[in-house]
Amino acid sequence: MDLRTRTALFCAALAFAIAASVLLRGRVRQVQALFAGFAATVALWYLTQALFAFYGFSSWERATALLAVLMPQLAVRLFTAIVPRDAALLFATAGEAPPPTVRGRAPRLVRISSILGLAMAALVLSPYQKHDAVRVTLFVYVGALTSAGLWALSTTGRGSQSRAARARVRFLVVIGAFATAFSLADFLWFVGARLPPIGAVLSIVFLFVLSQSLQSTRLLDLYDLAGRLLVATALAFFIAAIFWIFVTLVGRFNTMYLNAVLASIAVLVLFNPLQAMVEEKTHQIFFRERFDLESAVVDLRRRLAHVLETREMTEIVMSGLESSRRVTSAAIFLRDVAASEPGGAAFVLEDKIGDATKVVRIEEAGGRLVLERLLRGAVVAEEVERELSDALDLGDAHTAAQLRELHAQLGELGGGAAFAIKTEDGEPMGLLVVKDDRVRDAFSPEEISLLETLAGQLATVVENSLAYMRIKERDRLAALGAMAAGLAHEVKNPLGAIKGAAQLLAEAGPESTDDEFIGIILEEVDRLDRVVSSILDYARPRATEVEPIDVNAAVRRTMQILAPAHEDQVDVTVELAGDLPQARIDPEQLRQVLMNLVTNAVQAMGGRGRLSIATTFRRTARATWPVSLANGAVEIRVVDTGPGISTKVLKNLFVPFFTTKATGTGLGLAISQRIVQNAGGTIEVQTTAGVGTTFTIVLPASGPLPTTSRTQPQAAEGAPASGV
Ligand code: ADP
DSSP states (O other): OOHHHHHHHHHHHHHHHHHHHHHHSSOOOHHHHHHHHHHHHHHHHHHHHHHHHHHOOHHHHHHHHHHHHHHHHHHHHHHHHOOOOOHHHHTOOTTSOOOOOSTTHHHHHHHHHHHHHHHHHHHHHSGGGGOHHHHHHHHHHHHHHHHHHHHHHHHHHHHOSOHHHHHHHHHHHHHHHHHHHHHHHHHTTTTTOOOOTHHHHHHHHHHHHHHHHHHOOOHHHHHHHHHHHHHHHHHHHHHHHHHIIIIIIGGGGSOHHHHHHHHHHHHHHHHHHHHHHHHHHHHHHHOHHHHHHHHHHHHHHHHHTTOOOHHHHHHHHHHHHHHHTSOSEEEEEEEOGGGOOTTOOOEEEEEEESSOOOOSEEOTTTTHHHHHHHTTSOEEHHHHHHHHHHHHHHTOHHHHHHHHHHHHHHHHHTOSEEEEEEOTTOOEEEEEEEEOTTSSSOSOHHHHHHHHHHHHHHHHHHHHHHHHHHHHHHHHHHHHHHHHHHHHHHHHHHHHHHHHHHHHHHHHOTTOOOHHHHHHHHHHHHHHHHHHHHHHHHHSOOOOOOSEEOHHHHHHHHHHHHGGGSOTTEEEEEEEETTOOEEESOHHHHHHHHHHHHHHHHHHTTTOEEEEEEEEEEOSOOTTSOGGGTTOEEEEEEEEOSOOOOHHHHHHTTSTTOOSSTTOOSOHHHHHHHHHHHTTOEEEEEEETTTEEEEEEEEEEESSOOSSSOOOEEOOTTSOOTTO
16 A cells, blocks of 8 residues: 555545544534535545555546535535624624625525536546546636635625634634645645645644634634644654654664664653743743733732732732733722622722723622622623524523623623622622723633632632721720720719719708818819810810921920929939921920820839930831831930839720829820821830830921931930939
């Protein structure tokens, strides 16, 4: 058996297999049936060639020629049957006339080809069949008709309204052209040319690609197929070259077996790196955009790992998707926590890019179809369209109507593709919607699952943020409780005293003129008044004077006022930085803060110990400071040698009404902190049991800053001398 016969048999088997695989793969529509018929004819064509080569009967040759007449007939019908259904046609309602298509040309071509086919069949069956002129005519007939079929297909494609359909048809035309070209090259044998049977093998390869292309409606899958084919072809050539080098060049020394072994070893060693290299290159060419999205999502997921608040999460996702340049619009909807009665979840638009999203709120009723389907997995617009096309084919009007509604709802949300942000138990927390309106079928299945994992991580962030909010709320309620208890105590004491005094006054009768009870009442009313003013101070701090002030001067003045109040045994030192910038704070309020801190310190030391007050400039901000302190800060430290503050007290130090003193109001530090925070600063505490406590008032520096951060201490004039 010669090489051509063997190849023909091999190709016949493959073509039969391709025909069978198309028929066996689920629902067979007209296109699939035509393709299977075409592939079977190709198979028979190769088979009759092989049989003719075997037995030499001229009837086999005639059969080959007849099959050659039949082949382009099927090709033309196949190519004219591939009319992609336009999205516009899918959504036309029953009454509307479908938009015009260029289908009109196809039947004419089919009619002409039938007439030509009959004429050719007559010619082939005539006694002149063996004439060269007849063979050449047959060759021209096959070439012309197949090309005309391809031409009709490409015209149909160009007339389509869908960009994806146009691209898909272009792909099919190119593959079809290759298959035709290789088949014709092979056909040259029939007209007498002596060529190696390489065309036969390649035409079968393209027949296979064509079968796959017909099956797949997604353009990206087709690119994937083309990419794989390219990888396989490139690898095959590499391996063939290696074999050729070893077996033909080196094989001259007649050690065929050894050379084949060497060649196989070389192939085995080189196969993996070669495959990896070729795959990487083809992926870079075909799937560049997919890599862009993949790296964007990986980066997003890394950044989301530490996010606790949904606002920050939304910002990160939107900016990440925008900079990936793989979506033209995107939106995040989150569940409206306030409106989540059972069965009535609503979702609110948190943020969006692009203008595809038309709604700001999804009510259960309006988005029911999308929401229901989302719980089963991602909803992709093109998939819905394909399902709709199937439903129309099957005449299932109910499903078609539902799918149309689903498509419309998805369109309102701005999708492309929508993903549920749902908890592990399937509870919907929100939606992520993305769209790339530059292409249809913009996201491959891998990209869809990539975005699904992103939505999964968003669900985790949303859940964490809810837990975080609950903790914050609990802390707030605890603080409120402590404050209420303190307030009750503060009000109850004077009220008790007033009641007692009033009762005694009442018992004494109307003539009584006991000033003592009236004095108590007045005193307690004053105390109540102070409590109420303090609360007001805390709740509504006075508008601050915004002029920058000299902090050293304010410290000096406060210490002068406080000096007479100190007990004898308190050793006071004041150390003021020479080159201190100004700070923006109301001097009266600053004095109030300083007085609170100094009074607390003296009280903590029980009137005996060392108290030092110092001012400094700090150029570099600490990590815990608010941004208002980023340009450097003026610090006022109040250091005492008291007993220090226990952890329990430390936790509540700034809580209003928290006090450990019998006569304390517990408002001093709370108000001080309010004042300093309003000026853009903060109060810090450092304490060591048995050693003492340092309160530091940190204020944002204002005006010209000193050139060096090291400042010379300045003599504190007017400050109380030590050991007063
Ligand atoms: P009050 O002085 O009326 O108790 P504050 O808000 O000024 O209210 O202080 C709250 C509590 O903080 C005090 O009762 C005290 O226990 C604690 N405290 C404040 N300053 C110091 C300090 N320098 N050393 C030890 N404990 C302090």
